[in-house]
Amino acid sequence: MKRFCIISLILLLLTLTSCQTNEQTAAETYLTNHSEQEIVDYFSEASLFYCNFNDTIEIPEKNLYTFAMFHEKDNWFNEAEQTFHIPISDIYEILNNYLDDYNLPVEWFEKIFEYNYDTVNQLITVSAIGMGTGCTTYDFVSAESTDDNNIKVTLLQYCDDPEIQEYKSKICITAHIVDGQPKFTSYQTILDE
Numbered sequence: 001m002k003r004f005c006i007i008s009l010i011l012l013l014l015t016l017t018s019c020q021t022n023e024q025t026a027a028e029t030y031l032t033n034h035s036e037q038e039i040v041d042y043f044s045e046a047s048l049f050y051c052n053f054n055d056t057i058e059i060p061e062k063n064l065y066t067f068a069m070f071h072e073k074d075n076w077f078n079e080a081e082q083t084f085h086i087p088i089s090d091i092y093e094i095l096n097n098y099l100d101d102y103n104l105p106v107e108w109f110e111k112i113f114e115y116n117y118d119t120v121n122q123l124i125t126v127s128a129i130g131m132g133t134g135c136t137t138y139d140f141v142s143a144e145s146t147d148d149n150n151i152k153v154t155l156l157q158y159c160d161d162p163e164i165q166e167y168k169s170k171i172c173i174t175a176h177i178v179d180g181q182p183k184f185t186s187y188q189t190i191l192d193e
Contacts, residue, residue, distance in 0.1 A: 025145060025147075025148035025149065026148060026149045026177040026180070027145030027146070027147065027148060027149055027150055027151045027177055028145055029177075029180070030151060030177050030180065030182060031143055031144075031145060031151060036140040036143075037140070039140060039143050039153055040138050040139070040140050040155060042182065043153045043155060043173045043175070043182075044138040044155060044157075044171075045070075045098065046098075046171075046173045046184050046187045047136070047157065047171065047187070048066070048067045048070050049063050049064070049066075049067050049187065050063050050066065051063055051187075052187055052188050052189055053186060053187055054186050054188075055101075055185070055186070056099045056100065056101050056102050056184060056185065056186075057101055057102060057103055059099075059102055059103075061103065061104050061105075061108045062112075064091075064095060064102055064103075064104045065091065065104070065108075065112075067094075067095070067098075068090075068091040068094040068095060069129045071094045072084075072129060073090055076090070076129075082127070083125050083126065083127050084124075084125070084126050084127070084128070084129055085123055085124070085125055086123065086124040086125075086126065086129075087121070087122065087123050088106060088109055088122040088123065088124070089122065091104070092104075097181070098183060098184055099183055099184055100176065100178065100183045100185075106122065109122075109124060113126075136157055136158070136159060137157075137158060137159075138155045138156065138157055138158075138171075139155065139156040139158075140155060140156075141154040141155055141156055141170065142154045146174070149176055149177050150174060150175065150176050150177070150185070151174065151175055151177065151182065152172060152173070152174050153172070153173045153174075153175070154170055154171065154172050154173075155170070155171045155173070156168060156169075156170055156171075157169050157170070157171050157189070169189050169190060169191045170189070170190045171187065171188070171189055171190070172186075172187075172188045172190065173186065173187050173188075174186045
């Protein structure tokens with residue numbers, strides 16, 4: 001009986017050990033569960049901040065606002081008034097989907113939108129938010145985990161408009177995986193020579 005218990009214990013330990021070695025880190029799980037195109041689609045969004053950054057706190061307030069406007073929600077547009085009514089909470093919700101830390105205080109909205117800012121409802125009213133991204137397209141170069149919870153993605157950014165002389169650059173984006181979702185931590189453009 002004692003021998004049976006020892007053998008059972010050894011088999012249990014071997015089973016637990018083998019299960020542990022097959023577990024993937026958060027970074028590996030994200031990379032395994034997303035296609036190259038899904039990675040391109042998500043990580044190319046970092047270019048909508050229109051600046052390089054090594055820390056998300058470096059992103060200027062105006063750039064944070066512009067990024068959020070690219071993620072316009074259907075309920076912002078008031079058909080009768082032909083204006084957009086944008087809750088500040090929606091802007092923060094959008095940013096929180098992509099970033100862990102940033103600096104965009106409510107006071108910035110009060111200052112920039114002055115007469116178009118409803119302080120009671122924390123709502124901006126603007127007549128237009130449309131903007132284009134130009135002829136920029138992206139191709140996948142690589143994606144790798146840098147540690148258990150962080151990944152680095154490299155994309156090729158180029159202009160495929162035949163009327164514009166082609167330009168290209170590499171973009172390196174890092175992200176921290178939080179609950180299966182990447183949160184951008186840096187963005188750097190490296191021009192090809």
